[in-house]
Amino acid sequence: MTSASKQSESLVSTLLFWGSVGFVLAYSGVLLGAFSVQLFAHEFPCPLCMLQRYAMILTVIPQLWIVTNSLRGKLKKVEYARCLGMSIIAAVAGSFESTRQILLHIATKGDPGYGSAVLGLHLYTWALITFVVVILYCGGALMAMPYGTPAAPTSPAWRGVARVATWLFLALILANLVAIILLEGFAWILPDDPTKYHLLQQLGFH
Amino acid sequence: MDIIIMAVLTVLAVLAYRGAKRAWVVGLWVLGLVLMLILFKIHATSHLHLNF
Numbered sequence: 001m002t003s004a005s006k007q008s009e010s011l012v013s014t015l016l017f018w019g020s021v022g023f024v025l026a027y028s029g030v031l032l033g034a035f036s037v038q039l040f041a042h043e044f045p046c047p048l049c050m051l052q053r054y055a056m057i058l059t060v061i062p063q064l065w066i067v068t069n070s071l072r073g074k075l076k077k078v079e080y081a082r083c084l085g086m087s088i089i090a091a092v093a094g095s096f097e098s099t100r101q102i103l104l105h106i107a108t109k110g111d112p113g114y115g116s117a118v119l120g121l122h123l124y125t126w127a128l129i130t131f132v133v134v135i136l137y138c139g140g141a142l143m144a145m146p147y148g149t150p151a152a153p154t155s156p157a158w159r160g161v162a163r164v165a166t167w168l169f170l171a172l173i174l175a176n177l178v179a180i181i182l183l184e185g186f187a188w189i190l191p192d193d194p195t196k197y198h199l200l201q202q203l204g205f206h
Numbered sequence: 207m208d209i210i211i212m213a214v215l216t217v218l219a220v221l222a223y224r225g226a227k228r229a230w231v232v233g234l235w236v237l238g239l240v241l242m243l244i245l246f247k248i249h250a251t252s253h254l255h256l257n258f
Contacts, residue, residue: 047249050208054242057215058235065222065231072225079228086235093243100250166223173212173219180212189207189248 012148016080016141017070017162020150023063023087023137025165027056030130031172034123035179043115044183044194048101052127055094057173059134062086064169067162070152077149084138084145091134098128207245214238 034053037043045053062083069075101124105111113122121129153159184190185198218234 051242051246054211058238061219061222061235068223068225097246170219170223173216177212177216180208184208
């Protein structure tokens with residue numbers, strides 16, 4: 001391998017690693033935004049909203065695996081390809097859920113949509129956009145894969161940035177677990193239009 | 207069912223973070239996906255009585 005091709009492979013490997021870190025951070029931002037709307041605007045997520053959050057988490061987990069295995073220096077090309085495939089499948093499933101919710105509100109004439117709009121679009125429309133972006137990103141990463149595999153930086157500071165991204169995502173998952181326990185309570189599924197934390201009501205706090 | 211799915215996803219995320227064996231991560235990921243699709247089928251085939 002020539003020096004130029006080694007440099008090119010190193011650049012692609014670095015870009016693919018930070019692509020996965022950016023993926024984890026971006027979806028953490030999306031989940032944090034959705035969580036903020038729930039906590040501060042008191043807009044409780046409907047069942048389809050929660051389904052889209054699960055799809056987002058299923059989309060990010062393979063990228064989390066890529067980041068942590070890259071940091072350990074254990075990531076192989078075959079594992080990277082598998083993780084991209086998993087993210088694409090979860091994004092396609094999530095796009096079905098977003099599309100169902102969009103169509104549901106289009107189908108009813110005069111329906112203002114569920115919840116508040118953010119920058120002119122409802123959260124489920126933004127969710128569909130993020131799923132499409134994921135599919136495009138994974139397609140690009142698969143095209144770049146013959147030229148490199150994600151490689152973590154050696155600098156402790158940059159490795160720390162990647163670790164913080166993974167911790168933020170884990171913290172958001174834990175927060176969502178607590179939130180869904182409070183929302184669902186002892187019911188089997190969420191009500192169509194949740195307006196309160198059912199567990200608190202069932203335990204007599206409301 | 208939402209709590210079960212979220213619990214599976216939490217365990218899955220922790221395993222992925224700790225670099226668990228591929229079989230565990232892929233297996234739990236498939237389980238999470240299947241459970242999510244089952245729940246989607248439950249909600250998609252019923253009318254949502256949304257109240258604005």
